[in-house]
Amino acid sequence: MHKDMMRSMHLPDPSRPIDHEAGRAAVRPLQGVQSVVWIDRSNLLVMVGGGQYRRMDIIDDIRLALEPLGDTLGVVVNLQDVMATTSEGADTLSRNCQLRAGQRAMLQPKRQVDVLDPEVRRVFRAQQERR
Template identity: 75%
Template structure:
């Protein structure tokens, strides 16, 4: 029963999108959510299948459904595919982020990108992104969310650059079919050119 899930899990592990993502973070960062993009655990899949077979013998349909859904969820996460059945309400997300330390305001740029304005360079960090993601965790699947941090009190071009990351992936990675969006007013490449020109003119 549901043996096709084993084949799908094995196939998924061979795809580029399902390869293990590099670990990220330091002791100074906040607790991070479980990261997506890791290969499907064959032992966990075997355990689910054994539980499904046992539940089938007793006619426990709820257990069968629960373990089947758990395997499907594991495969979606390995493929970096957000759960469309658990979208995050944008206004609820803004309300959840508002009380966090350093947060001045937030706004959704589009359906995937949440722009969070913070006050102070110490809040423009991966730790703040982790705290934002944890605040959204109970609202839905954060694999669909990219947090973009901007320091509204920045006094340098470097400090004004936007720090962006998907809640469940490493920096620079995006969920399946999730486009990368430029949140900075100036493209980072153009910003570097301008800095070089300014330095040369001094």
């Protein structure tokens, strides 16, 4: 019952953290992965080589690779295409391994990974279209 309550609150299991080096080693062999870096305790940055690998189902593949190592509710995957040719293609896809896009585990702050905030980009595009 305690475990179910923790899950319903989106609270990661503190007794099952994922070892960072083991996590990197588990994700590196996945198809398309160029580099894997932990940004902080819960944010994993995965750089892929091509837009075909910058998809939410790739985040699911990463989650499956990490699952045997611990509780993936404590991990947010940030996926970037290092081969992107447009600013939109270079945007980071971020998602908690077990939750929907935009959701975070309890006490897990949303981290800004992209250099340019999407709102700033939207305002810039609107200004350019008026010209």
